[in-house]
Amino acid sequence: MKLFPQDPDMVLYQTGFESDILERELISRQLSELVERIEDPIVLALDDKWGSGKTFFLKRWVTAHTDKNEGTAVTVYFDAFENDYLSDPLVSIITAVSARIPKEQGATVQKWKHVATKLAKPAFGIALSLATFVAKQHLDEMGDVLADAVRDEAEEKTQDLWDVEKGRKDAMDAFRGLLTKLTQDTAAPIVIVVDELDRCRPDYALSVLEVIKHFFSVPKVHFILGINGTALENSVKARYGAEIDAESYLRKFIDLSFSLPRVIGRHDQLSVISKYASELTSDMELPEPISRRCINLLECVAKGREVSLRDIGKVLSKIALLPNQVHEGNWTEGWIDLLCALLVTSVLDPRLHKKLVSGSTHSSELREYLAAPKEITMETIDDQHNPGYNHNVTVWLATLIFCCGSEEVSDVEDLPDWKDRVGDRIDRFSVRDRKSLPARIQRDCIDLFKI
Numbered sequence: 212m213k214l215f216p217q218d219p220d221m222v223l224y225q226t227g228f229e230s231d232i233l234e235r236e237l238i239s240r241q242l243s244e245l246v247e248r249i250e251d252p253i254v255l256a257l258d259d260k261w262g263s264g265k266t267f268f269l270k271r272w273v274t275a276h277t278d279k280n281e282g283t284a285v286t287v288y289f290d291a292f293e294n295d296y297l298s299d300p301l302v303s304i305i306t307a308v309s310a311r312i313p314k315e316q317g318a319t320v321q322k323w324k325h326v327a328t329k330l331a332k333p334a335f336g337i338a339l340s341l342a343t344f345v346a347k348q349h350l351d352e353m354g355d356v357l358a359d360a361v362r363d364e365a366e367e368k369t370q371d372l373w374d375v376e377k378g379r380k381d382a383m384d385a386f387r388g389l390l391t392k393l394t395q396d397t398a399a400p401i402v403i404v405v406d407e408l409d410r411c412r413p414d415y416a417l418s419v420l421e422v423i424k425h426f427f428s429v430p431k432v433h434f435i436l437g438i439n440g441t442a443l444e445n446s447v448k449a450r451y452g453a454e455i456d457a458e459s460y461l462r463k464f465i466d467l468s469f470s471l472p473r474v475i476g477r478h479d480q481l482s483v484i485s486k487y488a489s490e491l492t493s494d495m496e497l498p499e500p501i502s503r504r505c506i507n508l509l510e511c512v513a514k515g516r517e518v519s520l521r522d523i524g525k526v527l528s529k530i531a532l533l534p535n536q537v538h539e540g541n542w543t544e545g546w547i548d549l550l551c552a553l554l555v556t557s558v559l560d561p562r563l564h565k566k567l568v569s570g571s572t573h574s575s576e577l578r579e580y581l582a583a584p585k586e587i588t589m590e591t592i593d594d595q596h597n598p599g600y601n602h603n604v605t606v607w608l609a610t611l612i613f614c615c616g617s618e619e620v621s622d623v624e625d626l627p628d629w630k631d632r633v634g635d636r637i638d639r640f641s642v643r644d645r646k647s648l649p650a651r652i653q654r655d656c657i658d659l660f661k662i
Contacts, residue, residue, distance in 0.1 A: 213495040216524040227275035234475045243280035256468040258440040262521025265437040284400040287311045292407035295415040323389040329382040400431040409442035413449040420464040498538045504551045515582030525558045532660045545636030567615040570646040585625035609633045
């Protein structure tokens with residue numbers, strides 16, 4: 212049995228979607244088709260929740276674009292978080308792009324990088340960062356040029372302000388012209404993937420957006436940003452104040468957005484949660500039936516809230532930490548469901564988890580958590596069979612109200628008549644001390660080892 216999900220080995224620019232259990236090759240191909248056919252510079256945002264698999268997808272897409280999707284574009288992967296110790300992202304992005312340009316364009320690349328040194332601002336601040344972080348080697352020969360730029364910047368301060376600005380404008384035009392030449396020489400776009408942008412310092416993250424807009428806005432040069440939109444909006448507010456309309460601000464930089472699919476298959480659709488969790492369960496060698504019931508509960512909860520792939524991994528790791536007696540014991544179905552509810556909720560909703568343990572949860576909270584409105588927990592409506600009735604969700608709801616609710620399950624409306632016998636799922640012989648059972652399970656089974 213494994214404690215943590217095992218990440219498959221991957222080599223950047225070599226590993227594609229060979230192990231595509233979530234069937235994301237389709238959206239990979241659609242993304243490739245888009246960046247190939249559009250000439251206008253576009254900035255796309257892969258906007259999804261943390262832990263949804265954005266980095267997994269983007270690192271593999273830069274390989275799959277040419278290897279599988281028959282794309283012609285030069286693809287570049289840039290980890291913004293790894294580079295946010297520098298004050299100016301321009302240098303780091305240029306270095307990443309230069310390393311991917313074909314060698315036959317070396318002369319144009321050298322001119323392009325040289326012009327860029329006149330635009331890196333402030334040169335002194337960059338040179339100081341180079342010295343402080345010993346990053347000269349990382350930034351290639353541009354480190355030498357930028358170190359020399361300290362002297363040039365000092366000399367510029369003695370020049371007339373207007374001459375300096377004219378020089379920068381001319382350098383900007385030359386920069387864009389050479390960038391355009393790089394795409395024209397190969398008749399292929401350049402697509403730069405900027406990942407982990409929302410994890411960066413707010414000033415650096417927004418500087419990246421500004422660099423993209425002002426320096427790289429030329430035909431057939433596209434950007435794909437891996438972001439959590441809410442986190443990036445918080446960066447905007449941290450820089451400009453809480454009153455700013457952060458969403459509108461970001462729309463100035465981002466043209467299109469997309470997210471990763473939540474279902475697999477075109478016809479008999481399967482949720483990503485079910486597929487991913489089942490694959491991990493097998494890979495981690497986790498036993499039944501606890502794993503199966505945890506996956507079932509994750510699927511129920513995911514209908515009303517976001518559940519990330521990282522959340523699933525944490526739940527399965529908690530299963531691996533359970534003592535042997537839990538996996539090997541002859542427990543009732545209700546006892547197993549209560550254990551699974553405590554495991555899953557401790558990851559997805561710690562506040563609700565505390566209320567489950569203390570037995571103070573209201574039925575309305577459980578309905579919201581399980582995405583279980585009364586329309587799906589009533590077997591009949593007006594003495595007629597309810598076609599929308601969901602027995603599985605109703606069992607979860609009745610069991611948790613019985614063991615963890617502040618109300619008596621018999622007093623809760625819009626549940627089937629069998630709710631009065633739900634205690635049999637917990638203990639076939641008696642239901643004494645049912646309200647203390649969650650705390651005992653938490654103490655004896657879950658709290659032994661914590662992640």
